[in-house]
Amino acid sequence: MIDLLLSIQSLETIYDRLYHAYGPQHWWPADTPFEVMVGAVLTQNTAWSNVDRAITNLKEAKCLAADDIILLPDKQLAELIRPSGYFNIKAKRLKNLCRWFVKQGGFKLLSKKKTDVLRLSLLDINGVGPETADDILLYAFSRPVFVIDIYTRRLLTRLGLITGTEDYETLRGNFEKTLTPDVQLFNEYHALIVRHAKEKCMQPDKCRHCVVEAPLVTSD
DNA sequence: ACCCAGGGTCATA
DNA sequence: TATGACCATGGG
Missing domain, CATH: 1.10.340.30 (Hypothetical protein; domain 2)
Known part of the structure; x- marks a missing residue:
């Protein structure tokens, strides 16, 4: 059993906050x-x-x-x-x-x-x-695969959930094992992370009302 | 003028 | 395996 770095609570909280802030992103922007x-x-x-x-x-x-x-x-x-x-x-x-x-x-x-x-x-x-x-x-193929990009790394690193040096497969594996493999969820999650990045929240002093800034877990 | 963007490959040590 | 060079346009 591989010990997971990411908890289900953290990932769901992040998703909920992003979705509440930005709503559905209707990805991928393409006709076919x-x-x-x-x-x-x-x-x-x-x-x-x-x-x-x-x-x-x-x-x-x-x-x-x-x-x-x-x-x-x-x-x-x-x-x-x-x-x-x-x-x-x-x-x-x-x-x-x-x-x-x-x-x-x-x-x-x-x-x-x-x-x-x-x-x-x-x-x-x-x-x-x-x-x-x-x-x-x-x-394109509607498979339940979680996309890891530079924004995903920055977000998780900023929140203190990862060090940032984890390799691609490790992070993808963590997301896919922690969350229920749902195409629509993965679709929206990655799109929301990119949407959030466009708010330029990921530079230290440019984050004003960052939607994921508050502590992820409110009770221990 | 500078920095970065919805990465990946290849050469080198 | 782990860095660094390289690819190149357009917007802030």
Whole structure:
């Protein structure tokens, strides 16, 4: 038995406070599951406003489909996604993802796979790391996977629940074992953490009325 | 002018 | 395994 760092009380209190403060976030901001996958790659270390422009470009060029992206020359694809930054490397990563997607038979066949198998398959793609894979699993494939990002780390560290040096799998495992594996809960939880981060509450002296500032456990 | 953003890979020690 | 360099646009 692995001893858990995170208690059910703490995680539920954080969620309740975030939800009460911000309400439902309606994630992922995309029209289709495939668009979620594309957005997951494009948003790597990049503000969403920039990703939105890139996706708009792909739509206007009628290239927001795996087959189209694969056939597009690197140079042209890079030009379309230019606003999202890192456009040369992301063009290659997008193609890697699309070739994998087509080769695996698209959503029809991929949806039959078990979550852990699908996850390993995603991680095998060059350009898809843990967070991108989990974004895709949760928001495109509706699997109960908890996404860990820099904001999650900062929040838990600030609250004194973790040291911040824990590796990705440790944190993901803790969330998934502590909370009941519910797709909608995980969907909303991660979205709320990102929403909260946009309040710029995570810098020491910029937190005015931070919704998670009060002690998590009021009684011992 | 500077800092950071809804990360990941690769080379080096 | 653990750092550091690198990728690059756009908003504050």
